[in-house]
Amino acid sequence: MARTGIPDIVIGRLPLYLRSLIRLQQGGAIFTSSYELGQMLGISSAQIRKDLSLFGEFGKQGTGYNISSLTAELRRILHTDHEWPVALIGVGDLGRALAHYGGFVNRSFRITHLFDNDPAKIGQHIDGLEVLSVDLIEKTIKTANIKVAMLATPIDEAQAVADTLVRAGVEAILNYAPTVLLVPENVHVQDIDPVIHLQRMVYYLEPPA
């Protein structure tokens, strides 16, 4: 299958398809259609068909898509057909919330390592995981062969931690610090900054008197 030549914007939609399919499956449905999926997601049916067609022919004319087999295909395509261990750096309020969050496991990710630089936090246990010193990031992550990390440190430490993660072999960073991380080309970063989203929305609102 082509790992390259697929637009990134298409890759970004696949997880949404997957999420909706699982929703449908939980509702007991066996088949769905590009039209139904599109309705759920606010996306045109043609777009969904075209996206999927980049990877193969998964549907049947007149019938639509078998939900469980399309789910399996998408998982295979996205590499979420097995569980990825994830390192979480920074166990402040946000880091703790992420550590407690139950939504990772059944969606192919599991936080397996916690790190912080605060001596008061190091050695604590959160949901059975010990908080380790950031000094151990490189060695630990290399040994465990971890490729995915979530970065939830204060902004001023984010770049230094990212550099360490990269040295340790991490190739995907989910960045909660409100700053741009500089990383090598082969490392992927996705940013989550709630304020960016809020600012983007209030553009469309009437400013209150």
Add this chain to the structure above:
Amino acid sequence: MARTGIPDIVIGRLPLYLRSLIRLQQGGAIFTSSYELGQMLGISSAQIRKDLSLFGEFGKQGTGYNISSLTAELRRILHTDHEWPVALIGVGDLGRALAHYGGFVNRSFRITHLFDNDPAKIGQHIDGLEVLSVDLIEKTIKTANIKVAMLATPIDEAQAVADTLVRAGVEAILNYAPTVLLVPENVHVQDIDPVIHLQRMVYYLEPPA
């Protein structure tokens, strides 16, 4: 100024420009250029100039942009030149983390109301704010004229809460529940689902043995 006819994708970049400008300003810089901003953000200078040109002429040839005046312009454009009160629904781990987060206030948002449906949480105080019953959402938000909300409830309650928020007059919802919210056309939603981001990134990674 045209509130319409500006591509949404451009609006999405403006908060990034703003964030970088503030960063530069904190570093003591007075002027910057589209090239420098582009370097910080991984965006071409032409793109930045073109985006800004949709709203006016803010730069000076040969000199670039005065950071503080461009910052002010962007704030005005984005309607973040004043503080928006925000309601937060759901004070589980994530909701608490958001309530504690110090990054909203100096970026034009302030959480002013907390809601939950758990009797054990209602009445508690978090950073001086009392947790109110979700039954009070409609009345309270209407009275306070709140237009922006963050939704951090479990997935199964998200749509019902969103409906309530819409009835209360909310027009911008930052949705942390991993589901698509159905809302009227005039209501804006932005989704934050960390798993979506993770799944999107691991597509590009070698699946571990």
Add this chain to the structure above:
DNA sequence: TTCAGTGTGTGCTTTATATCACAATCCGTA
């Protein structure tokens, strides 16, 4: 003044993304 260096704003071109619309195919029914 003049000139070299710098950086904007923008028309034009290229590239990327989304939509349209329909032949081909499948299912269920009679």
Add this chain to the structure above:
DNA sequence: TACGGATTGTGATATAAAGCACACACTGAA
């Protein structure tokens, strides 16, 4: 078996977004 209704996969078209490249303008130095 034949037919009506449904839905895919996709070539062709349309729309949207990004990049190019340059005239013009400003600065500072001589």
